[in-house]
Amino acid sequence: MYLWHQYYNYMFSLSEENYLKSIYHLEAIHGKGISTNSIAKKLETKASSVTDMIKKLAEKEVLVYKKYQGVSLTILGRKEATTIVRKHRLWEVFLVDKLNFSWDEVHDVAEQLEHIKSPKLIDELDVFLGFPKMDPHGDPIPDKEGNFQKIEKRLLSTLEEHKTGICVGVNDSSSDFLKYLDKNNISLGQKIKVLSKESFDGSLTILIHSKEITISKKISNNIYIQ
Amino acid sequence: MYLWHQYYNYMFSLSEENYLKSIYHLEAIHGKGISTNSIAKKLETKASSVTDMIKKLAEKEVLVYKKYQGVSLTILGRKEATTIVRKHRLWEVFLVDKLNFSWDEVHDVAEQLEHIKSPKLIDELDVFLGFPKMDPHGDPIPDKEGNFQKIEKRLLSTLEEHKTGICVGVNDSSSDFLKYLDKNNISLGQKIKVLSKESFDGSLTILIHSKEITISKKISNNIYIQ
DNA sequence: AAAAATATTTAGGCTTATCTAAAAAATTAT
DNA sequence: ATAATTTTTTAGATAAGCCTAAATATTTTT
Secondary structure: OOHHHOOOOOOOOHHHHHHHHHHHHHHHHHOOOEOHHHHHHHOOOOHHHHHHHHHHHHHOOOEEEOOOOOEEEOHHHHHHHHHHHHHHHHHHHHHHHHHOOOOOOHHHHHHHHOOOOOHHHHHHHHHHOOOOOEOOOOOEOOOOOOOOOOOOOEEHHHOOOOOEEEEEEEOOOOHHHHHHHHHOOOOOOOEEEEEEEOOOOOOEEEEEOOEEEEEOHHHHOOEEEO | OOHHHHOHHHOOOHHHHHHHHHHHHHHHHHOOOEOHHHHHHHHOOOHHHHHHHHHHHHHOOOEEEOOOOOEEEOHHHHHHHHHHHHHHHHHHHHHHHHHOOOOOOHHHHHHHHOOOOOHHHHHHHHHHOOOOOEOOOOOEOOOOOOOOOOOOOEEHHHOOOOOEEEEEEEOOOOHHHHHHHHHOOOOOOOEEEEEEEOOOOOOEEEEEOOEEEEEOHHHHOOEEEO
């Protein structure tokens, strides 16, 4: 039986929620007017499937859609997406703080947990965890009202030679990337100094934990510093 | 060993898991050979849908099915079902012990949480909760290997006049029933004495918390005592 | 501005899990 | 043992969410 009979305000399927979340994340980067193709790429699906789904979501008034012109979330859609993000990040904190998960293990499980429908569950979890402001990857956790602090941060790849920054987040939460960081002792709160920058390929030689290592542009493009 | 075998429990859909769980619970009451109709009733679906699904589950070798003869879980099917029950009950303990849920609020949320797929999650949750043996309704929680202690218990409705028992479980975890129990101060561990039994309708007058109350047969049929 | 390339939508199908209605088998009653 | 009833299965339909292939619209290149 359908759950939204009980929780009228939670009337989205798992698939619809994933679309909303993806569009939300894309809007955070590219602003309004998200293309069909970019959504398809993000969700690893086909553009035709995206067209089908955005028509449905437009009817539910969580986004605005005009043929060939991309989509934008409405206030309602953004609220819904923010709730999903809130759930995802709170569950990640739970897994790391309470269940001994490492930061590279939480993403896939949180992808499932974020779809659990119970307003009480998520708000009590927030209380239980002590109202955390950040998830294990340094991303902000929206509060009950959907507000969160946007922290100052820039990509490590934009830091000038001889300057120092503190790692405050990552741009990729995949297990592979995070394991790479672990292997190289790069973690949140860590001081990183750029010793030199290779102009040909953008690779950086950095000082971390009093050790020199060289990282590719792809890596430095996925590390946020402050 | 093949990879899929290690994660064999990953290959069931939410719907398949619900069928397995229902058949498991029905077998606990009625033994092997569960009828199509009883499964349909339990899952609030149609017999024809059940026939379709049990054919599919038989192909996956989690149950044995012969036309017109009902179904029985295989070892594999029982193991899978036990895992789902383990997850359901551990999540219920989590909700009550850590998130301030009352015992009448946990069932629906646990119905969702039990389908989250992550072996590490459930075993770490077990550790975090201190390896609980019982859920908030007095039902035993299977351990990692699927073993659990079957506790001695009988229905309150079978207790003779003037005898006393201790409430150790309930046979219905619906919010309505549990709220009724709360209202009448009936909870796990509570001493209950049967003062008199009405032979016409089976209703009982019981002494609980030094107070006399009368409960219907339907109620006493859903309370387990020891 | 026309041609080429790219992006998006439409049309038609597939799969899963459900349903209703009808047929078939099993059980119960007479 | 036959008729009536109940249970179960089959047949065919539906909806969600995805797919491929083809058509159409938009953008870029020349």
